[in-house]
Amino acid sequence: MDRRGFLKGAAAGAAALATKTPAQAQEVHARPAAPLPSGRALAAETAPVSAAVEVLTADRPGSDFMLDVLKHLGFEYICANPGSSFRALHESIINYGGNRSPELITCCHEEQSVAMADGYAKIEGKPLAVMAHSTVGLQHAAMAIYNAYAGRGPVFLILGNTIDVAARRPGVEWYHSAQDAAAMVRDYSKWDDLPISLTHFAESAVRAYKISMTPPMGPVVLVADSDLQETPVAPDQHLRIPKFTPASPPAGDAAAVAAAAKMLVAAENPVVLADRAVRTEEGRKLLVELAETLQAPVVGGKFPSRHPLSQGGGRGLIGNADVILALEVPDLWGTINNVRDQLHRTTTSLTKPDAKIISVSAEDLYLKSNYQDFQRYPEVDLAIAADAEATLPYLIEACKRLLTGDRKRAFEDRGKKLADAHRQGIERARTEATYGWDSSPISTARMSAEIWEVIKDKDWSLVNGPASRLWDIDKVYRTSTGGGAAGVGYGAPASVGGALANRKYGRFSVSIQNDGDLMYGPGSFWTAAHHRIPLLAVMHNNRAYHQEVMHIQRMANRHQRGIGNAGIGTTITDPNIDYAALVRAMGVHGEGPITNPNDLGPAIRRAAEVVSKGEPALVDVVTQPR
């Protein structure tokens, strides 16, 4: 039975029809299979309706079933700034679903909703859901979706929309509807659909989730038609939700993996670039096993920072390497080349002419053309189109099969040298941190050291910002990566999303929060306070969009006009922003501004005590530019 038929039956059928004109009745019968008829449209078409038979309530709206689908997929949370186009689904979540799994997280902006989802996924390894209007909400969300797309982060976006013109209320609902809502983000989302039935919704939701979670992961968009949400499900309508079976990520072809192993075992100076190689703790252990098997240095990624094979100074290693193994490196060309940003840009290869380069990346399996997040084309000697983490077990096995006594001895010698280099690198970093130790504004090295002093004995997780080389990064959740497309305004909401993921594990979430970034969406801190999300945000407040200061300085120098005006349009002063007061106004513990380095440690400790009690806190630190 279609919805029109169900409503008709619920309204006592013949009695209701008896109130219609013949023409109206004919219209009802003439369009029994209209694609998206609505309760509201039906009411309009059949007016006047007797108050005695008018259907005013529904026991089971379509949105209840939509929520069943979301529960089936295991969403813990759903982020949203409220919107009428998804009001039925909103109500189903909080009443029918009891506001549990998913729990509604109130956000102050749709960009915040999506960035929270992105930050959550980087810790939890799976998406949370986001609801938004199909037009104004999606427009707000767009940059965060692009960040997630470029960062290969899974996000599950549900757009409220009303496709049937006869079902729309006059005025606002027209502004909040689109013929092809997902079109504006199709270039930077992985998949989208516009379901026209609940069965269609269920199937597409499961498909979207699967696509989102298959490497290379990415955001997906599902339009939830408002009429589909609000129209009751017929008692005899049989709905089912398809089984969700995650796709196992693709591992490298056996012959290609064997060829890579041969090159790596024969290499005298291999280097592993580990960028996005690892998603899980198991993957991190595999990366360690590969490095130890080869006694090869590892640069970047989630390799444990205090492992002797963890090396800084990637450029030196790249320049000395005879084999480079690049595991999910999004900008491989930019990693092995240097582009000098002067008037005439020059390019220098960082590698030896005969260095062999192996790439393992799921990027080779999926690309779009419009947005240029794929970076410059890298010339490699062996390209394995596969997920790096899924390929690691086979690569390790292939390397072990080729080990001989001679190679093992050579590897041991190499390992000892690398361990020495690692120790020296740590000592250099420690010495470097002393420069500007007592400076005001406070040095970023001092700030990192003061943070580490407070978190080092906790089960900590840095959900935004760079970790110091002096920190002991020994778990996959210890660090998170930044916004994939370098879109500013990511840090604050993503750190709240990461902290939300960490909360159930009792981890201590910490972020290094930039001042310019915070002003894009300070409401993220209200969300953290409202939902009791513990997060220690320590501000790197250089009172500027500092990257842009340097760009304008570069242009002014190039044009020989002096840099006296470089602060115009790039600094955040006059007045200085009191970030501690800003977050205090939203119920968050605020400390600062801290300008004396000797005041910093005590301020961080006070804030950490608040966080340990389950609340967010912010310490505003006035810092050196970098």
Add this chain to the structure above:
Amino acid sequence: MRLFLLAAIAFSLGAQTPAGDAKHGKQLFESYGCYQCHGHDAHGGAGARLAPNPIPFAAFSRYVRRPTGEMPPYTAKVVSERDLDDIYAFLGTIPAPPPVKSIPILNH
């Protein structure tokens, strides 16, 4: 022989070190935006650490005028020779940092 050459170069460069006004140089270090990349105390940041123990003046001056790396060029039209002298004098006043061992939280 190599050591002798290095010593001779260092002596020759050192001999060209001007006597600038360090106090004025500190002001210029701010107004010319040097701190944006090198930090307010020249301890480094996006750019290299410049002090303590700055490189010889001739090399310093040459790099400021015609940088071979990422630094934007500061020509004489923008920074006069005298201003450069003063900035260099300021770099010479930056004290050595405290030893690592004297900072407990760097030893954990």
